[in-house]
Amino acid sequence: MSEVHKLNSPDRPVVPMYSHAVKIPGLVFCTGQMPIDRIGNVIPGDIKAHTASSSCHMTAGSSWDKVVKVNVYLKSMDDYAAMNEEYIKLLPDPKPARTCIQAGKLPYDIDIEIEAIAAT
Numbered sequence: 001m002s003e004v005h006k007l008n009s010p011d012r013p014v015v016p017m018y019s020h021a022v023k024i025p026g027l028v029f030c031t032g033q034m035p036i037d038r039i040g041n042v043i044p045g046d047i048k049a050h051t052a053s054s055s056c057h058m059t060a061g062s063s064w065d066k067v068v069k070v071n072v073y074l075k076s077m078d079d080y081a082a083m084n085e086e087y088i089k090l091l092p093d094p095k096p097a098r099t100c101i102q103a104g105k106l107p108y109d110i111d112i113e114i115e116a117i118a119a120t
Helices: 048-054 077-090
Strands: 004-007 021-024 027-033 067-074 099-104 114-120
Touching: 004 077, 048 077, 048 114, 077 099
Parallel strands: 067 099
Antiparallel strands: 004 021, 021 027, 027 114, 067 114
């Protein structure tokens, strides 16, 4: 049977409902990251700052150049262009596959959540 490693980052609040990432041979599944600090407070700033904050803890034993799929959840599609401006700067070329949707409501009433799947 394959090994499954459940990982939690010291830079994010640990919650009882899920792990920050799950690593199996060959892949890392990163849970949705939000613009919150280690004690659970929403980080001040606009959608660009929140995009950068939500994506900085996503690799969990991999690296951004090995990310194969990203899912972006926005509170409002009105933020799509500004989010893309920051997203383009953060991820190396070629960019991974990506889905971006407007979510009905996100935890903490945040404006963005980003999750990823990466190769190891």
